[in-house]
Amino acid sequence: MTRTKPDIPVIIVGGGPVGLFLAICLIKEGVECRVLEKRKNPVPDSRSLGIHPVSLELFDEVGITEPFLSAGLKIRKGIALTKDQKLGEISFENCPNPHNYILACPQFSTELILRNELSKLDEDALITGATVKHFDEYEQFVEITYSIDQQKNQRITTNYIIGCDGKNSAVRQQASIHFSGKRYNDTYIMGDFEDTTNFGPDAAVFLLKEGLIECFPLPNGMRRWVVKTEDYIPEPSQLKLATLVQDRLDYDLFGIKSTMLSSFGVQHFLAETFAKGRVLLAGDAAHVVSPIGGQGMNLGWLDCRVLADSFAQIKNKESDIAEQIFQKYSEHQRSIAKKVARRAEINMALGRKQRMPVFRNLFVRVMLHSPLKNKVAEIFTMRGLGSWWI
Secondary structure (H helix, E strand, O other), X not given: OOOOOOOEEEEEEOOOHHHHHHHHHHHHOOOOEEXXXXXXXXXXXXXXXXXXXXXXXXXXXXXXXXXXXXXOEEEOEEEEEOOOOEEEEEEOOXXXXXXXXXXXXXXXXXXXXXXXXXXXXXXXOEEEOEEEEEEEEOOOOEEEEEEEOOOOEEEEEEEEEEEOOOOOOHHHXXXXXXXXXXXXXXXXXXXXXXXXXXXXXXXXXXXXXXXXXXXXXXXXXXXXXXXXXXXXXXXXXXXXXXXXXXXXXXXXXXXXXXXXXXXXXXXXXXXXXXXXXXXXXXXXXXXXXOOOOOOHHHHHHHHHHHHHHHHHHHXXXXXXXXXXXXXXXXXHHHHHHHHHHHHHHHHHHHOOXXXXXXXXXXXXXXXXXXXXXXXXXXXXXXXOOOOOOO
């Protein structure tokens, strides 16, 4: 089957934070694209909310930073504590300007902003209510079969299909790209509560014998609480989370406003390649890392920038050059994903239940009262992951 020109150069499957940002980056590079997204509206809750400086710098490049700063809250400091004493603190203010902070922005705000910014560039770019049924890859193009609101099937052709459709990616599975990794025993419960603490704009991490408790500020006077649990809690409740916090910290979260509750486990999976023929992967479709540290969504955005740079390089070039460049994207981003996963594992290890927490706490205290704390701040803000070049 041959076709001289596809309908659209790039089709992105999945319109979450990664797919939307990728579309923005591609259009800024002069690459026309469409995003096929099942959901009509942005997610209704806060979910992923930490936007790191490296991502804000990417937003600067494409001119979309300002609405995020208006919607989010800047976290400039993190405090490490036990139940009854302060171990030390990390300040992000010595990190490179202008974004020497982590921005807390609920995912529903992030998706809404990205949808709005994408619409400004191309009001037809995002197709909602779209379910991809399957795709057929040919030598010169890919044909995608999809439906809108589960109506009659439609077909569209493209040079490349990019899976941004999450950890259970249908694009990755149909392309037969192996996804290997493991599940950890670590489990957590989290919830967003009215902020009744005295921490103000600072994040707090409690290193306790029973396991980590962290809380960090959100916009609109809310605060996210995350608590390490012995086992997965299938039906999370405000009572359960508040009881754990009361038992471990003697802090009262009972009966106050709560807007979101969930339980989660931890996984680490990595696709064997992010580029196979005319199929590309980005975000959770390519890699899943621990949510502790809030780096997964940001890692997906790093994929987007490199992938958009790759498309900019292949415009008007031969297909064999494209294959080389996309393989380079895959190799580079797989390396970055492995590094992020190792950092996440360190975060989890420090937050696990300890028989003798005094040694861990001493280690943290020494680290946060030495020049190493600047390195810790760099790691927490996703610096030092490695540069991209073609």
